Amino acid sequence: xxxxxxxxxEAEPTSENVSQPAAxxxxxxxSRIADWITSDxxxxxxxxxxxxxIVRRSGIHDGxxxxxxxxTTTAVFINEWQDALLHDVRSFLDELVRRENGWRHNDPQxxxxxxxxxxxxxxxxxxxxxxxxxxxxxxxxxxxxQSIIFAEFDxxxxxxxxxxxxxxxxxx
Amino acid sequence: xxxxxxxxxEAEPTSENVSQPAAxxxxxxxSRIADWITSDxxxxxxxxxxxxxIVRRSGIHDGxxxxxxxxTTTAVFINEWQDALLHDVRSFLDELVRRENGWRHNDPQxxxxxxxxxxxxxxxxxxxxxxxxxxxxxxxxxxxxQSIIFAEFDxxxxxxxxxxxxxxxxxx
Amino acid sequence: xxxxxxxxxEAEPTSENVSQPAAxxxxxxxSRIADWITSDxxxxxxxxxxxxxIVRRSGIHDGxxxxxxxxTTTAVFINEWQDALLHDVRSFLDELVRRENGWRHNDPQxxxxxxxxxxxxxxxxxxxxxxxxxxxxxxxxxxxxQSIIFAEFDxxxxxxxxxxxxxxxxxx
Numbered sequence: 001x002x003x004x005x006x007x008x009x010e011a012e013p014t015s016e017n018v019s020q021p022a023a024x025x026x027x028x029x030x031s032r033i034a035d036w037i038t039s040d041x042x043x044x045x046x047x048x049x050x051x052x053x054i055v056r057r058s059g060i061h062d063g064x065x066x067x068x069x070x071x072t073t074t075a076v077f078i079n080e081w082q083d084a085l086l087h088d089v090r091s092f093l094d095e096l097v098r099r100e101n102g103w104r105h106n107d108p109q110x111x112x113x114x115x116x117x118x119x120x121x122x123x124x125x126x127x128x129x130x131x132x133x134x135x136x137x138x139x140x141x142x143x144x145x146q147s148i149i150f151a152e153f154d155x156x157x158x159x160x161x162x163x164x165x166x167x168x169x170x171x172x
Numbered sequence: 173x174x175x176x177x178x179x180x181x182e183a184e185p186t187s188e189n190v191s192q193p194a195a196x197x198x199x200x201x202x203s204r205i206a207d208w209i210t211s212d213x214x215x216x217x218x219x220x221x222x223x224x225x226i227v228r229r230s231g232i233h234d235g236x237x238x239x240x241x242x243x244t245t246t247a248v249f250i251n252e253w254q255d256a257l258l259h260d261v262r263s264f265l266d267e268l269v270r271r272e273n274g275w276r277h278n279d280p281q282x283x284x285x286x287x288x289x290x291x292x293x294x295x296x297x298x299x300x301x302x303x304x305x306x307x308x309x310x311x312x313x314x315x316x317x318q319s320i321i322f323a324e325f326d327x328x329x330x331x332x333x334x335x336x337x338x339x340x341x342x343x344x
Numbered sequence: 345x346x347x348x349x350x351x352x353x354e355a356e357p358t359s360e361n362v363s364q365p366a367a368x369x370x371x372x373x374x375s376r377i378a379d380w381i382t383s384d385x386x387x388x389x390x391x392x393x394x395x396x397x398i399v400r401r402s403g404i405h406d407g408x409x410x411x412x413x414x415x416t417t418t419a420v421f422i423n424e425w426q427d428a429l430l431h432d433v434r435s436f437l438d439e440l441v442r443r444e445n446g447w448r449h450n451d452p453q454x455x456x457x458x459x460x461x462x463x464x465x466x467x468x469x470x471x472x473x474x475x476x477x478x479x480x481x482x483x484x485x486x487x488x489x490q491s492i493i494f495a496e497f498d499x500x501x502x503x504x505x506x507x508x509x510x511x512x513x514x515x516x
Contacts, residue, residue, distance in 0.1 A: 029235065285428070
């Protein structure tokens with residue numbers, strides 16, 4: 001079953017859509033789209049390095065970084081990146097939202113959705129598609145064991161995360 | 173049972189409390205209160221158009237929009253707006269947090285709460301009352317299938333969502 | 345069992361690490377670290393007053409305040425601060441994520457984690473470690489019954505919440 005697959009290799013980044021050039025003087029917001037091609041129905045991808053790279057390229061030293069996945073059957077959240085724990089995350093979400101549960105979204109009598117992905121929607125809704133974090137010294141502020149994780153709940157697909165960095169000037 | 177009621181008609185907007193005039197030059201934060209009178213104990217309301225209208229009236233082209241419901245027995249989150257799926261969302265939350273479960277908050281021996289709404293609190297806590305999204309080209313950045321949903325978990329009541337838009341200037 | 349302990353006394357604040365002086369003119373971001381020593385494995389702490397005190401000291405009148413716990417086995421969220429309800433919150437999370445459930449993260453065959461805290465990670469992931477709220481008139485915007493709650497899921501430990509306030513200027 002896809003949800004229990006141990007495969008966790010990071011999805012290939014395809015391209016980085018450039019929507020804005022670097023901020024001049026660190027006073028303008030900066031945005032990029034990071035995208036991935038996922039390979040499994042359920043897949044967790046560590047996107048920390050990718051987000052930090054975008055933050056560094058922005059030239060913005062301090063402020064807020066906002067991440068938003070534009071897909072309802074995905075999520076962006078924080079957790080430790082450890083193989084055994086990632087297995088538990090998938091088991092937990094698999095048990096919490098059963099794939100087969102008489103969902104109306106999967107029932108042709110009520111729904112025209114052919115993907116039968118009610119579980120994917122409910123998992124995405126619970127975990128959230130939007131995450132706001134602090135930028136400090138040109139890095140995302142994260143604890144030692146915190147990684148930013150993108151969760152695919154209905155792959156394989158091409159997925160985008162919109163990254164926006166809002167600069168702030170620190171007091172001296 | 174309230175939670176399974178199929179009624180999903182959008183609640184009537186009552187008024188829009190004007191807390192601030194439009195931002196001058198797009199460089200000042202702008203805030204409004206959007207409110208609704210809900211009609212059921214559990215009710216999902218698509219507030220996307222209402223939020224987009226506030227964003228457009230702000231005159232702010234790019235930045236962040238922050239939504240916050242000031243009620244602990246409500247939530248604001250993102251999902252697809254499809255009837256069959258909304259039914260599943262209600263069933264899922266109904267099963268995840270049972271209304272009757274020996275909650276202390278509902279027990280006069282421990283609590284002076286007469287609404288017996290422990291389930292409403294726990295659902296609101298899980299789904300969250302605060303949501304931050306990007307503003308692009310005078311619109312909330314959302315995927316094709318993403319809607320902003322306000323969830324009433326203890327209606328009927330009058331409910332408010334505070335909307336604040338923080339402008340950013342884009343690099344050229 | 346720790347999770348059902350009625351003890352809820354606020355943990356002792358230890359110190360407030362000063363990372364930045366007060367913003368001059370309300371136009372610079374302001375940040376502080378608030379920390380606590382927790383005393384139980386599962387503990388809920390009302391941090392509302394502490395956060396409001398930081399907001400007031402920042403000199404920032406309007407804007408956004410961002411809270412982030414740097415620990416994966418904690419969470420920051422909103423709920424009503426009522427003893428009976430807090431008991432229900434702990435019961436609910438205890439039942440939703442069982443401590444003993446054959447988690448791989450706790451199994452020496454798969455994991456080098458000696459804390460056997462898979463449940464703590466899963467609870468922290470579900471509830472979230474990051475929270476963004478509006479600042480109005482030098483206070484965090486909160487409803488009458490909303491408190492900001494820090495949840496310890498793997499104490500006792502010293503825990504930090506990074507608080508950043510981003511100023512905005514209101515239209516006149």
